[in-house]
Amino acid sequence: xxxxxxxxxxxxxxxxxxxxxxxxxxxxxxxxxxxxxxxxxxxxxxxxxxxxxxxxxxxxxxxxxxxxxxxxxxxxxxxxxxxxxxxxxxxxxxxxxxxxxxxxxxxxxxxxxxxxxxxxxxxxxxxxxxxxxxxxxxxxxxxxxxxxxxxxxxxxxxxxxxxxxxxxxxx
Numbered sequence: 001x002x003x004x005x006x007x008x009x010x011x012x013x014x015x016x017x018x019x020x021x022x023x024x025x026x027x028x029x030x031x032x033x034x035x036x037x038x039x040x041x042x043x044x045x046x047x048x049x050x051x052x053x054x055x056x057x058x059x060x061x062x063x064x065x066x067x068x069x070x071x072x073x074x075x076x077x078x079x080x081x082x083x084x085x086x087x088x089x090x091x092x093x094x095x096x097x098x099x100x101x102x103x104x105x106x107x108x109x110x111x112x113x114x115x116x117x118x119x120x121x122x123x124x125x126x127x128x129x130x131x132x133x134x135x136x137x138x139x140x141x142x143x144x145x146x147x148x149x150x151x152x153x154x155x156x157x158x159x160x161x162x163x164x165x166x167x168x169x170x171x
Contacts, residue, residue, distance in 0.1 A: 009039060010171035011140060013084070013118055013149070015048065015058075017164045020152040022145030023171060024084055027138060030074040034086050034139040037066035038168070044116065045167035050157050053128050056081075056121035058153050060166040064088070064112035075135040077126040079119040081150070084140030087115040093131065116168060118142070120150040 006028060014021035026035040038044070044062055051057035057079070069088050079085055091113055117136065126134045142149070156164060 009035070010143075011038075011042065011084075012167075012169050012171050013142070014167045014169075015149070015152050015156065015164055016045075016167055018152045018155065020145075020148050022142050022149040024082070024140040024142045026140050027074065031070070031086075031137050031139040032073070033070040034073060034137045037070055038086065038116070038139060039170070041065040043167065043169040045165055045169075048156065048161050048164045048166035050153070050161055051117075054079075054117075054119075054126055054134075055124045056153070057117050057119050057124060058156060058161075058166060059115050059117035062114045062116065064114050066114075069112070070137060072135060072137060074138045076138050077133050077135050079117075079124045079126070079136065079138065081119060081121055082142035082146050083119045083138050084142070085115075085117045085119065085136035086139050087117065087134065087136045089113045089115060116166075118149070118153075118166070120146065120153040 009026040011024050012021050028035045046060040046062055048058055048060055091111055128134050
């Protein structure tokens, strides 16, 4: 070990149809296994959803991409504006009508589903009426463009998410 800190790694998160993006730093010091799993799988993306229970959150659902799912490192149930969170779910958990996913949603049929989420405003609580507390791994923090992304997320909430994609790529 040289004693030198590792260089910071950054990802760009985008709402492609709206042409809006922001930049986040990976929290390698707090969630090293999750950061490595996400970094190695980039670019990632898919249909975007707006949260129903957690309030000010947008996310995409992806087939599991890590060779081994990361442990619950740097967990939270109260994400703050700019947090990027990683969740793992089973397909049956996300298969209920109450969650609003259509039968042909891309994640249906995958035994494990990864939810990559972006929180854009305060007062979030990861408490699901069906299942209880849903802790997530905070693996990134937005360092540029949160204001633009928050405006686009509000538009997504009001105008709808149909046809919009959420993308994550290396900077």
